[in-house]
Amino acid sequence: QVQIVQSGAEVKKPGASVKVSCKASGYTFTSFAMHWVRQAPGQRLEWMGWINGGNGDTKYSQKFQGRVTITRDTSASTAYMELSSLRSEDTAVFYCARDELRGDYYSGMDVWGQGTTVTVSS
Amino acid sequence: SYELTQPPSVSVSPGQTARITCSGDALPKHYAYWYQQKPGQAPVLVIYKDSERPSGIPERFSGSSSGTTVTLTISGVQAEDEADYYCQSADSTDTYWVFGGGTRLTVL
Numbered sequence: 001q002v003q004i005v006q007s008g009a010e011v012k013k014p015g016a017s018v019k020v021s022c023k024a025s026g027y028t029f030t031s032f033a034m035h036w037v038r039q040a041p042g043q044r045l046e047w048m049g050w051i052n053g054g055n056g057d058t059k060y061s062q063k064f065q066g067r068v069t070i071t072r073d074t075s076a077s078t079a080y081m082e083l084s085s086l087r088s089e090d091t092a093v094f095y096c097a098r099d100e101l102r103g104d105y106y107s108g109m110d111v112w113g114q115g116t117t118v119t120v121s122s
Numbered sequence: 123s124y125e126l127t128q129p130p131s132v133s134v135s136p137g138q139t140a141r142i143t144c145s146g147d148a149l150p151k152h153y154a155y156w157y158q159q160k161p162g163q164a165p166v167l168v169i170y171k172d173s174e175r176p177s178g179i180p181e182r183f184s185g186s187s188s189g190t191t192v193t194l195t196i197s198g199v200q201a202e203d204e205a206d207y208y209c210q211s212a213d214s215t216d217t218y219w220v221f222g223g224g225t226r227l228t229v230l
Contacts, residue, residue, distance in 0.1 A: 035219070037165075045157070045165065045208050045221040061218055062123060095164055108155040108170035108210075115164055 002026035004096060006113035012120050017084040022096035022113045029077035030054040032098040035109055036070060036081045040092040050099070051079055086120045093117050124148065124213035126222035133228040140196040142225045144209030147190055152212040154192040156185060159224075160205045168207075169194060196227070204229045 007021040022034065036048040049060035051070045058070050064083070072079045079096060094116045097109035126146040134140045144154060153172050157165035167176050169185035172192060182197045192211075196203055209222040 037221075044224045045159075045210075047210075047219045047221055050219070059217060097165075105153050105171050106155075108167045108176070109157070109165070110167045110170075110176055112164040112166075 002111050004098065004111055004113040006094075006096060006116045009117040010119070012086050012118065014087055014120055014122055016086050016120075017082055018086060018118050019080055019082040020094050020096075020116045020118070021078050021080050024077045024079070024098065027098070027111075029072075030074055032100050033106075034070075034072065034079040035097045035099055036068075036079075037095045037097065037109075038090075038092045039095065039115075040089070043092075048081070048094075053079070053098075083118075086118075088120050090118065091120045124218070124220050126209055126211060126220055128207075128209060128222040128225045130223070131226045131228065133230055134199050135230045136201060137198055140199050140203070140227055142194045142196075142207050142209075142227065143191055144193070144211075144222045145191045146211060146220075146222075148214040149187065149190050149192055149211060151214065152216065154185070154187065155210040156183075156194045157208045157210065158203075158205045159208065165208065199227075199229055201229050203227060 005023050030053045032053050033050050035050040038046045048064045051058045069082045097112040100107040156169040158168050159165040168183045172187040173185040184195045186193050206224045208224045
């Protein structure tokens with residue numbers, strides 16, 4: 001079945017970097033984009049950026065530009081999100097979710113990973 | 123930066139109709155998407171392309187668009203619909219995706 005499985009929880013010190021992975025299965029990885037979304041405790045969803053699974057093109061939210069890097073390994077059907085210069089405000093659950101371009105519209109984030117909790121603490 | 127505005131909370135009794143709005147200047151140009159999120163769970167897509175319902179989503183969920191406002195309507199609300207709901211769309215330059223602030227639906 002279609003699913004996305006994310007890597008496990010992380011604890012990092014301020015100033016460090018974290019790299020979260022999401023492994024897709026049950027569908028053609030290169031036919032879909034992968035979004036990354038952050039959700040701090042009790043807060044709203046925040047779009048961080050996405051990657052085209054086929055050609056690797058990326059776009060990042062202006063809020064995270066310069067600190068976030070999204071990559072993919074098509075041979076492993078896996079996308080990665082690396083966030084650098086971590087601060088306490090980055091303590092959050094990070095989600096990945098797939099999306100598909102269908103002609104002139106996107107399908108929406110129809111399959112999500114289970115979320116990865118990142119805790120930033122000294 | 124571009125913003126989508128949602129009411130923080132909506133409350134309805136079981137069986138009634140809940141309407142959750144989302145406003146944004148670029149909504150006339152770009153489709154909206156709606157997600158339901160229950161505590162401790164990942165979001166679930168309930169509406170895409172303004173008014174389309176993914177397979178497996180109950181018919182009581184519907185979406186509509188008028189000018190700079192899109193609306194998620196839940197008819198015959200059930201207790202299990204109590205959740206946070208987020209709208210999502212693209213900014214005016216069609217470069218970035220944005221989520222609304224979220225609306226907590228309370229079933230009284």
